Amino acid sequence: METIGIYLAIIITSLRARMEYKTSFLFYIFAILIFYIGQIALLLVVLNQFHEIQGWSLGEMAFLYTLLAMAHGFTNLIFSQLIQFDEMIISGGFDRVLVRPLSPLGQVIFSRFEISTVAHLVMGFAALWFSTHISGIEWTLKKIALFPVVVIGGVLIAGAIRLMVSAVAFWTLRNRSLVHTAVFSSREFIVYPVSIYNTGVQFFLTFVFPIAFINFYPAHLFLDRSGDDLLHPALEMGTPVVGIILFSISLVVWKYGVNHYQSSGS
Amino acid sequence: MSPKVFFKFVSISFQKQITYRFDYFIGIVNGFLYVFIFTSLWKALYAQFEVKEHNGFTLSSIVTYAVVAMAVRIAFTMDDSIIHKKVEDGSIATELIRPTSFMFMNLAENIGHSLFHFLARTFPIVIISIFLYDISVPFELLRLLAFLLSAVLGYLLLSMLHFTVGLLAFWFVEIFPFMLFKYSLFTFFAGGIVPIDFFPEMLKPLTHLLPFKHMLYSPAVILIGRVPLSEIHTILITQGVWLLIMMGIGKLMWNAGKNKLIIQGG
Numbered sequence: 001m002e003t004i005g006i007y008l009a010i011i012i013t014s015l016r017a018r019m020e021y022k023t024s025f026l027f028y029i030f031a032i033l034i035f036y037i038g039q040i041a042l043l044l045v046v047l048n049q050f051h052e053i054q055g056w057s058l059g060e061m062a063f064l065y066t067l068l069a070m071a072h073g074f075t076n077l078i079f080s081q082l083i084q085f086d087e088m089i090i091s092g093g094f095d096r097v098l099v100r101p102l103s104p105l106g107q108v109i110f111s112r113f114e115i116s117t118v119a120h121l122v123m124g125f126a127a128l129w130f131s132t133h134i135s136g137i138e139w140t141l142k143k144i145a146l147f148p149v150v151v152i153g154g155v156l157i158a159g160a161i162r163l164m165v166s167a168v169a170f171w172t173l174r175n176r177s178l179v180h181t182a183v184f185s186s187r188e189f190i191v192y193p194v195s196i197y198n199t200g201v202q203f204f205l206t207f208v209f210p211i212a213f214i215n216f217y218p219a220h221l222f223l224d225r226s227g228d229d230l231l232h233p234a235l236e237m238g239t240p241v242v243g244i245i246l247f248s249i250s251l252v253v254w255k256y257g258v259n260h261y262q263s264s265g266s
Numbered sequence: 267m268s269p270k271v272f273f274k275f276v277s278i279s280f281q282k283q284i285t286y287r288f289d290y291f292i293g294i295v296n297g298f299l300y301v302f303i304f305t306s307l308w309k310a311l312y313a314q315f316e317v318k319e320h321n322g323f324t325l326s327s328i329v330t331y332a333v334v335a336m337a338v339r340i341a342f343t344m345d346d347s348i349i350h351k352k353v354e355d356g357s358i359a360t361e362l363i364r365p366t367s368f369m370f371m372n373l374a375e376n377i378g379h380s381l382f383h384f385l386a387r388t389f390p391i392v393i394i395s396i397f398l399y400d401i402s403v404p405f406e407l408l409r410l411l412a413f414l415l416s417a418v419l420g421y422l423l424l425s426m427l428h429f430t431v432g433l434l435a436f437w438f439v440e441i442f443p444f445m446l447f448k449y450s451l452f453t454f455f456a457g458g459i460v461p462i463d464f465f466p467e468m469l470k471p472l473t474h475l476l477p478f479k480h481m482l483y484s485p486a487v488i489l490i491g492r493v494p495l496s497e498i499h500t501i502l503i504t505q506g507v508w509l510l511i512m513m514g515i516g517k518l519m520w521n522a523g524k525n526k527l528i529i530q531g532g
Contacts, residue, residue: 024439024440027443028440028442028443031442031443031446031447031450032446035446035447037450038450038451038454039450041454042453042459042460045465046460049321050320053310053311054310054314172288174289177289177290177293177296178289180292180296181295181296185296185300186299188300188303192303192306192307192310196306196309196310197303198306201306
């Protein structure tokens with residue numbers, strides 16, 4: 001119980017520091033919102049012209065986006081510090097973490113609590129409202145119960161990817177591009193239905209780098225789409241399972257990395 | 267500023283980029299990933315209709331556009347945080363005593379950065395794309411020359427945009443929101459992802475009032491042959507006028523910023 005108290009203190013301190021400049025903080029959130037609105041606007045321009053993408057209508061695309069934004073929103077909230085983890089290794093900040101009697105991963109994660117990702121969640125809920133309205137999702141009890149399970153599964157997948165690519169810094173030191181590609185650029189894949197890609201890439205996004213489970217597969221379930229365009233219909237239910245497996249693997253990789261770690265000496 | 271000094275700055279900035287090899291390979295993957303996603307998207311969109319042409323683009327020409335726009339965009343990559351960093355650590359003060367124009371020195375640094383991206387990233391991505399996609403560019407000498415000129419003008423415009431937004435660091439502590447804001451507008455209005463021809467009619471007048479489309483869209487449509495040879499000069503002149511406007515704004519802001527710096531005691 002005592003460790004939880006310590007973590008809580010760390011979170012509160014980081015939040016306080018962040019709120020020091022209130023106006024710039026608010027403008028920061030505003031800018032993030034504009035950024036996402038700009039991305040969505042491009043999608044709207046395309047849909048305005050072509051009406052649907054591979055059989056996915058505007059409302060259905062919005063639901064794809066809902067799951068994406070929520071998984072990334074919560075992942076960002078929890079794992080934001082990992083984005084600059086290589087900095088911590090290079091500057092020697094990680095050495096300090098190692099000498100404390102707390103879990104290194106816990107300390108890294110809780111050292112920053114990125115509240116500005118509220119913007120992602122705002123976008124996520126807006127998209128959810130919008131898609132429920134337009135595509136008329138029928139919210140049965142089963143779906144309502146499954147929704148948080150799928151979001152948590154998505155967070156586990158996205159979090160596991162962050163953890164793994166951050167752990168690469170234990171070996172390569174600087175790995176900014178890898179983090180950028182695996183975390184941000186790859187997201188671009190699942191803004192669209194994964195079925196627009198060739199089979200090889202679909203396979204890759206399902207079994208190797210399984211981000212298709214964050215939104216594409218579970219969306220079939222919520223939107224009552226037939227699973228005909230799927231590699232296999234059972235994949236619809238895969239999100240929580242894939243999340244747990246991937247996250248367990250990422251913890252092993254991380255532990256292995258910490259053991260391998262040698263201080264950069266700075 | 268003498269050409270010799272200018273190229274010295276270009277070369278220093280270029281060399282800074284080659285330090286991280288691992289980052290470099292991932293960078294190519296990252297760029298190609300975007301090419302792949304957007305070509306897949308256009309293919310899926312065009313496959314939905316019997317019509318072979320939308321807004322004057324055939325599938326082949328829109329795929330060419332997607333590759334060209336992405337290639338140009340990657341070649342145009344620059345570090346837009348240079349000025350901000352110099353203001354933050356105070357090294358901006360040394361710029362004041364240098365006998366060279368700050369605006370041109372900034373440009374030199376940008377060119378070094380971009381030259382690296384052009385040689386190391388754009389080049390491989392274009393080669394890969396030529397083998398993978400049905401790309402066709404009309405081969406007319408005059409058109410190629412016009413493209414080069416238009417690309418240079420577009421590049422200078424983008425560099426000036428970064429310059430002016432970077433100068434805001436004189437007045438604001440946190441400049442990241444402005445950069446995100448700039449990036450959002452650029453992504454949407456420069457036509458790097460969806461060409462402006464696809465925009466709804468109500469948005470088109472707005473694109474004429476903003477400089478963004480002259481940074482990517484103009485050179486790209488010249489190269490792929492969307493614009494008849496006889497109309498190219500109008501585009502080039504408009505680009506030139508925009509460049510003069512942006513340089514004027516940059517100059518005014520730099521002078522105002524410099525005064526503020528002196529008042530603060532630098």
